[in-house]
Amino acid sequence: MEDKHQTxxxxxxxxxAGEICPNFRLFGKNVGPNDIQQSGCLGNCYxxxxxxxxxxxxxxxxxxxxxxxxxxxxxxxxxxxxxxxPTGIMVDDLFLCGETNDxxxxxxxxxxxxxxxxxxxxxxxxxxxxxxxxxxxxxFSGVYVSMAYALHTFTGAPTKTLFTDVKAKHNNYWEMLxxxxxxxxxxxxxxxxxxxxxxxxxxxxxxxxxxxxxxx
Numbered sequence: 001m002e003d004k005h006q007t008x009x010x011x012x013x014x015x016x017a018g019e020i021c022p023n024f025r026l027f028g029k030n031v032g033p034n035d036i037q038q039s040g041c042l043g044n045c046y047x048x049x050x051x052x053x054x055x056x057x058x059x060x061x062x063x064x065x066x067x068x069x070x071x072x073x074x075x076x077x078x079x080x081x082x083x084x085x086p087t088g089i090m091v092d093d094l095f096l097c098g099e100t101n102d103x104x105x106x107x108x109x110x111x112x113x114x115x116x117x118x119x120x121x122x123x124x125x126x127x128x129x130x131x132x133x134x135x136x137x138x139x140f141s142g143v144y145v146s147m148a149y150a151l152h153t154f155t156g157a158p159t160k161t162l163f164t165d166v167k168a169k170h171n172n173y174w175e176m177l178x179x180x181x182x183x184x185x186x187x188x189x190x191x192x193x194x195x196x197x198x199x200x201x202x203x204x205x206x207x208x209x210x211x212x213x214x215x216x
Contacts, residue, residue, distance in 0.1 A: 009096070012108060016074055017093035020105045021112050026070040028116050031058035033207065036119050037111040043139040045205040046190070047126060048110075050150035051119065052207035053186040061118060064154070070117070078125040081156030089125040093117060096133075109133065129153070147188040147205060155186070174211075181211040 017024045028035075033052040038045060055061050062068065066077035066088065074093035079086055096108040110120040127133040138146075148159040164173055180187055187208035191200055200206075 012096050012098055014094045015097040015105060017070075017095065017112070017117050018074075020095065020097055020107060021115050021117075024070065024112060024115050024117050026065070026067070026076075026116065026121075027062065027118055028114060031055060031061045031118065033209070035113050035116050037113040039107070039109050039111060041108050042133060043137045044123070046138050046147045046188075047123065047136065047150055049188045049190075049205040049207045050147045050154065050186075051122060053188050053209070054151065054154050056186070056207075056209060060155075064122070065118070076121050078122060080125065080129060080153050082129070082153070084156050086156070089129055091121055091124045091128060093121070095120055095124070126150070126153075147190065151186055151188070177208075177211045 033055045036048055036052050036055065038048045064079050066079065067075075070093075075090060076093070077088045077090050080089050081087065097105045098108050099105055107120055110123045112120065123136075127136045130136045146161070148161045151157075152159045162173065162176070177187070188205060189208050190205045191202050
């Protein structure tokens, strides 16, 4: 079976961040979920949702980086927790690039939204940790990846996964979510393949940033 990712390499080149975006920044003045933009070339929505929840607190993201500003060497040390142990993952700022018909270069994977590169760097560190960008794809059967696994690797903290049963007459999912939100837990959710609720995509991952009750 042909690896779908092999086509991504055709006509693509690895370019330094400065070659893609001369005015790139590492963080800029603010860090947050709005800095994140998935390319769609990788099925890593679980990773994107995890980073978005993680980035709700900017200090978490900054603490992950040994380097706090961009550097001319293009080397960045990112802290993951491997089996609970703080471990540095070294990556450079070379990213796989394509080119538009107008000659504009763009990163194939996570985008440089607002000219920031912290998201593509974490994505590259995650791919390096797992073995490759292909292995970081949630649809790749060679390795098990999940939001719980990603968040545990980012934080070193234990995670908990709940599988909901919407047909159950009695469940305490909502109360558990309210408690978790009140305690400032990082939360993510995912839909099943047969999910058919409007505005939510089936078989997709999302960050959960707040839990609120509305009266109507």
